Amino acid sequence: MKQTDTKKLTLFALTWPIFIEILLHMLMGNADTLMLSQYSDHSVAAVGVSNQVLSVVIVMFGFVAAGASILVAQNLGAEKDKDAAEIAVTSISLNLVFSAIISLVLFLFSDAILRLMDLPSELMDEASVYMNVVGGFMFVQALIMTVSAILRSYGFTKDTMYVTIGMNIINVIGNYLFIFGPFGVPVLGVEGVAYSTMASRFIGFIILTFILIKRSNKMLPFQSFYRYQKRHVVDLLKIGVPSAGEQLSYNTSQMVITYFVAQLGTIAITTKVYVQNIMMFILLFSIAIGQGTQILIGHMIGAGDIDSAYKRCIKSLKISIIISTLTAIVVYLSSGPLLSIFTNDLSIIEQGAFLLLVTVILEPGRAFNLVVINCLRATGDVKFPVFIGIISMWGVSVTFAWFFGIFLGLGLVGIWIGFIADEWLRGILMLRRWRSKVWVKKAFVRS
Template identity: 50%
Template sequence: MGNANEYSHRTLSLRAITWPLFIELFLQMIMGSTDTIMLSYVSDEAVAAVGVANQIVFFAILIFSFISTGTAVLISQYLGASRHLDAKQAAGISVTINLGVGLLVSVLMVLLQKPMLGMFQLESGLLGMGSTYLTIVGGTLFFQALLVTVSSILRAYQFTREAMFVSIAMNIINLAGNAVAIFLLDMGVQGVAIATAVSRSAGLGLTFYFLYRRLPIKIVYSDYVSFRWQEIKKILRIGLPAAGEQLSYNTSQMAMTAIIALMGAAALTTRVYTWNIMSFILLFGLAIGQGTQILIGYKVGGGDFEGAYRQLLKSLKYSFVITIFIAILISIFRADLLSLFTNNRQIIDVGSQLLLLCLILEPGRTLNIVVINSLRATGDAAFTVIFGVISMWGIAVPASYILGIQMGMGLTGVWIAFIADEWFRGIIMYFRWRSRAWEKKALVDKQETAAS
């Protein structure tokens, strides 16, 4: 137990936790586009086929995240309460659950690949390439299920640098694998799929290596097979609402994309290019949000509600300053950045207007991300999903149609709808935080902690 006692004094600052998270998120974003860029050397059809197949893959990965999110919050609260045995038992249970879910999803991906791809009405050539990709990448998704879970455990233990190293290694392996498969072996889509699967399996091996090297009390076989339903309920109490909120966001974005499609191909292309640039602003908010979630989980677990309350306010100051600075920088060079993607003057002009609107949009989005992550860390996850669904489907989607289509404002109208949704949700979540109602939602019971 000596190691655990030493560990309980290991408290990192927000900055120390957040910078590896930022690099990890950045690398994940880069890895997502690596396949597309390198496949463009094969053919446009290969890019289209893999793009469609990846929509199915990304939806499956969303299923895995609800266990990993709940696990991260529960472990953070247990560690804050110095309940190290409970923390490592929760970690073991979550690995087993997501392995089971991952194996089921992998089997379904292989068996139902044709019907799933058939929904997209693909031509026979594209369908064949999509099936090849989905058989290999979809069939090995259980690697990703475990990878997501073990990485979230490492982050909850504040080992964010180790999770970052895993992302670096995966990017290198994926890039090298793609290069060999495409340029040396001429394997096309099949080679890219194999490289993706190999990089994920290698990343999984590395995460387990760090898990057993770094954890103060090692996870043992009994932790993986002892199903304590009380713990599973706690994980699901956070994970299910988090997954519901993400699902609502993704489907509302699809609905808004369908609305943009009514404006024509140029509007869709403008949305894609602008969104890619905006993603770099979002990364900072996501990293600070995840880092704050870890710290607040520790404070709530230890019963330090005042410290948790102040931590959110401090994190918001940092995130606002960074987000506004990056948004201003991007707005200054907006035309130059869009010119990297296209020479179409209309797309550059409209995209430039949208990037200017990001000066209003992005602070609201950051407010949303940081406060929602913090509320989730306290155990107050149901509130965030209820108001998230109300705002996304009650404001963002209908306002996009009214402003963009009926009032003829085009993409500017859609972006105004984005702004209204993000700020409405952000302000509601902020007042929820100020109300301190979350203090009664902790997953770790004080009496339970005292007894243990």
């Protein structure tokens, strides 16, 4: 499989399809929230807490996809097409085995996991149903992540975007049928949303697999699916495990913070879900820029072009900070109408609007992490972000969230103070790491 000529690609050419794809993934989640909000605020809270747990699991699946994305890009930059293809197929096989085991655990122990979250009793039934259905089939999402990462590393970012569009259409149609019950369709609420989510993902995976085979001209080394090469597996784990470790630490710390929020009551949980759904539209710019930059830097590192890689990161960071700050301001100024889309509860709207004001301070700090960490990963410097991340997320974010939010009684505002301190501390440290150029010695591939 020959990649798109990334030497001729600009950051914009790589990033805009990624941006649309991520936007559509977010819209899929927001479609669930928005459509369920017409059904019940309790249902929104139940799905929100369940997704907090599932987001941790998705990160666990992501370690193979992350390793594949970086190694494929570096090998393509070094013109080692055969190794790139072998790594791609091996990563799909590894993630299938791992994700199937995790999916079984989620299905069998969903109630026990939710009880650990100290979920209010009135939310337990719906959260359990959602966790059983979506969690039990999470291996499909793992495969989607892996195949999509491979296609993006080859430069086929538009392919994954088009598939995501189709998945969103299927998901929204399914939600409409099961939530509102037209044409005599049974109203299933949260259960119906879960079925719709999994159906759209399954169809999306089938189409992505077809595209991967077509793009490869049926020349992928499928023997690598069951016959692993030790060096490929070792390299995948060396990059993938630390890369996912930083995200796993983040999502696990978010679970603990959600536990704190649960102590504040159902209204606080619902407010957090609505606000963070809106915030996702702010940070998607930085996510897309970070992922597009990672692909470019991976190819540059593989080709040995260190100077271009360094400059690309700094330029992307500046773009991301400007866009995320301006977007956060616009979102705050529109906070009333935006929150009113989800709820008519004035207390939720008022508190949510203030949290979106505080978010104007939060988002530039988050831009540092979303861009620079992806740049460090692309070079193979993956352990430092994990080390700093664990210290900051737990020592700052979780600790501050408890101290300001629970101990001092500031509620969700206190939680947001913890978020801000964590993002800015990590961001500044990541930028210092990039400027030091320690990462030059970390690359896995040499041309």
